[in-house]
Every structure is written in structure tokens, then in C-alpha cells.
Amino acid sequence: MSAGSEPDHELLSLWLSGDSKKSEQGFTRAYHKYQARIMSLALRITGDHSAAGDVVQETFITVFEKIHGFRGQSLFSSWLTRIGINFALERKRKDSRLVGFFPKGTEDEESTADGSEIEDLRGSSPEQQSVDREFEAAVQSIIQRLSDKYKVVVLLRYMEELSYEEVADVLQCSVGTVKSRLNRAHKMLEGTLGPVVEKFGLRSQPTTSANEL
Amino acid sequence: MNCKTLKLHFVDFLDGSVKPSLKEGLEQHISSCPKCRQSVASAADVSTVFRRLPRHSAPPQVFQQIQKRISNPRTAPPYKLQLRRLLVPVAGAAALILALVSLEISSPNAPVREVVFIDIDRDLNSHQKELLNSMDPFATISAADLLGFTEENERDTPTDKGK
Numbered sequence: 001m002s003a004g005s006e007p008d009h010e011l012l013s014l015w016l017s018g019d020s021k022k023s024e025q026g027f028t029r030a031y032h033k034y035q036a037r038i039m040s041l042a043l044r045i046t047g048d049h050s051a052a053g054d055v056v057q058e059t060f061i062t063v064f065e066k067i068h069g070f071r072g073q074s075l076f077s078s079w080l081t082r083i084g085i086n087f088a089l090e091r092k093r094k095d096s097r098l099v100g101f102f103p104k105g106t107e108d109e110e111s112t113a114d115g116s117e118i119e120d121l122r123g124s125s126p127e128q129q130s131v132d133r134e135f136e137a138a139v140q141s142i143i144q145r146l147s148d149k150y151k152v153v154v155l156l157r158y159m160e161e162l163s164y165e166e167v168a169d170v171l172q173c174s175v176g177t178v179k180s181r182l183n184r185a186h187k188m189l190e191g192t193l194g195p196v197v198e199k200f201g202l203r204s205q206p207t208t209s210a211n212e213l
Numbered sequence: 214m215n216c217k218t219l220k221l222h223f224v225d226f227l228d229g230s231v232k233p234s235l236k237e238g239l240e241q242h243i244s245s246c247p248k249c250r251q252s253v254a255s256a257a258d259v260s261t262v263f264r265r266l267p268r269h270s271a272p273p274q275v276f277q278q279i280q281k282r283i284s285n286p287r288t289a290p291p292y293k294l295q296l297r298r299l300l301v302p303v304a305g306a307a308a309l310i311l312a313l314v315s316l317e318i319s320s321p322n323a324p325v326r327e328v329v330f331i332d333i334d335r336d337l338n339s340h341q342k343e344l345l346n347s348m349d350p351f352a353t354i355s356a357a358d359l360l361g362f363t364e365e366n367e368r369d370t371p372t373d374k375g376k
């Protein structure tokens with residue numbers, strides 16, 4: 001992520017400078033900094049690439065239209081992420097109502113068809129890419145079994161690697177609630193990911209100490 | 214130290230953010246308790262797997278669409294419709310009353326919706342005002358509501374429980 005390191009207050013001051021050229025620059029940078037976060041969360045929530053793309057679109061249009069009223073009660077990133085999650089959940093609900101009428105293709109078919117890219121792995125070999133897709137599909141089928149409130153907390157904490165405070169800021173709940181949800185999520189996932197770790201050779205050491213988390 | 218102690222501090226233990234004395238005790242317990250060892254190992258797997266999960270970039274046409282929509286605000290984004298729909302139950306009866314009152318005092322062709330959205334503010338309690346003024350397009354069902362964070366009591370009844 002090239003633009004990822006630019007602090008939010010800098011791109012916001014550009015964006016809100018009142019100068020249309022600078023403003024466009026600020027928005028564009030914010031988009032490039034956060035689009036992958038929203039895309040990835042939306043993809044895990046909806047399980048569908050094209051739906052996730054729509055979510056990114058709605059999220060950034062909303063953020064663009066609402067930015068002048070943003071008063072900073074939460075971090076800009078939290079606010080944006082919250083809007084993205086809301087759109088993703090909304091989209092998932094809508095789509096699930098239609099599933100009976102229009103059965104969707106599998107995750108694998110979708111991911112090759114629509115041009116969304118795996119961020120970290122561009123340029124990797126076709127073999128590696130196919131392993132990655134298989135890994136994703138395996139994890140996705142497990143994620144799907146979690147209800148949304150647990151899924152979202154796990155994704156924010158472990159996939160996006162946000163701190164408890166940031167997760168709480170996104171979801172506007174207490175840190176204690178975040179922790180208790182994570183606790184429950186761990187309980188529900190217990191034993192399910194071991195086979196995935198084995199199959200894809202992710203276990204670096206046979207015994208895991210708490211420090212590695 | 215027992216299984217219950219670990220359960221109580223589980224997430225903090227995973228992060229290594231428990232006090233050293235507690236950590237030592239918990240580690241001792243874990244080394245002698247297969248059940249807790251299994252829980253900790255499984256939690257490590259969760260962390261490993263999710264951190265490895267590839268992140269995706271939106272396809273380039275998404276940004277092109279956004280630019281198009283932004284430069285042409287006449288194409289109304291769908292969230293506005295949703296917002297209006299969501300506001301209806303909140304505004305509810307008060308809106309109706311205000312609309313009727315405004316029809317009474319002004320001409321019958323008065324833009325009712327404008328009246329409702331400006332004047333209704335006065336009759337709302339502070340929570341409802343907050344919702345109306347919130348930056349969140351789904352304010353009337355906030356993320357916290359959607360995700361069930363508003364009721365704190367943790368029951369073991371997830372709707373689609375993992376196997």
C-alpha cells in the first residue's frame with residue numbers, strides 16, 4: 001500500500017481545503033488508502049466480489065457526500081469503516097433474499113471473472129494464485145458459519161489488525177464488548193481452522209505460545 | 214489458576230497483555246490442562262489464518278464509477294432512499310401531526326416533506342435528534358444495533374453457530 005502511510009489528518013486537510021483540485025486529490029488519496037479495507041471486509045461479509053465492489057462504491061460516495069458534516073467523534077478511518085460494514089451487511093441481507101430465485105455461482109467462479117485483485121500477491125505464479133484461492137475459499141466457508149456480529153469483530157481484529165480500541169471505535173461499543181465477542185468467536189471457531197492451517201502449511205512451530213499471537 | 218481464570222482473561226492472555234504474575238500462573242495451568250491448551254492453540258490458528266487472508270483491491274472501474282457519480286450528483290445514490298425509509302418509523306407519528314398542523318396553517322400545497330424534516334426536530338428527544346443528525350447513513354439502525362451490541366447480555370445463542 002503506497003498511499004497507506006499518509007496520515008488521515010493530512011489527506012483530510014487537503015480534501016477539506018476548499019480548493020477543488022486539492023479536494024479531489026485528498027479524496028483520491030483517501031480512496032486509495034482505504035478501498036482495500038472496505039473491499040476485503042465487504043468480500044468476507046457478502047462472499048461476493050461484485051457485491052463487494054458495489055459496497056466500496058456506495059461507501060466512498062456516501063463518505064464524499066457526508067464529509068463536511070464529519071465532526072470527528074470517531075476516527076475518520078473508523079467512521080468510513082463503519083459505513084462500509086453497514087453497506088456490506090445491508091447488501092448481504094438483500095442478496096440473501098434473492099438467493100432462492102437466482103442461485104449464485106461459487107466463490108471460485110466469481111473471483112476469476114470480475115477483475116478484483118488479490119492485493120498482496122500480484123505477480124505471484126499461477127500455481128501460487130490457485131493455492132491462495134483455495135485457501136480463501138476454505139476460510140470463507142468457515143467464516144460464513146459465524147453470525148455477523150462475531151464475524152465482523154474477528155475480521156477487524158485479525159484480518160485488518162485493528163486494536164481493541166479501534167474495533168470499539170468502529171462499532172461504537174465498549175472495549176469490553178469487543179473482547180467478549182472475540183472470546184465467543186474463538187469458542188465457536190475452536191477446532192475449525194486447525195485443518196486449514198495444516199493443509200496450507202501455516203503452522204511455523206508445533207507448539208504455540210501466547211506471545212506469537 | 215483454573216480453566217475459569219483463563220476463560221476470564223482469554224483474549225488478554227492471547228495478546229500477552231495480562232500481568233506477568235497472572236501470565237505465569239495461566240501458562241502453568243495451560244501446560245497441565247489439555248482442554249485449555251487446545252483452546253489456546255485453536256485461537257492461535259484463528260489469528261494465523263485471518264492474518265494470512267489476502268486483502269482485495271476493488272477493480273479499477275469502481276473508482277471510475279465513483280468519480281462519475283460524484284461529478285454528477287443528479288444521479289441520486291440509493292442510500293438516500295434507504296435513509297428516508299429508515300427515518301419513517303423514527304419520525305412516525307410526530308411527522309404526521311406536524312404535517313397535518315402545517316397543512317392547517319399554510320396552503321394545502323405546502324411542501325409537506327420539507328416541513329416535516331425541518332420542524333420535527335423540536336419534538337424529538339435527544340436520542341432521536343442524535344440519530345437524525347448522525348453522520349451514519351444507517352443511523353436509525355446503527356452498526357451497534359445491527360450487530361447486536363446494544364444488549365450487553367451475552368447468551369450462547371448465535372443464530373448460525375459454527376459446527
Ligand SMILES: [Zn+2]
Nearest residue numbers: 215216246249
Ligand atoms: Zn483448563
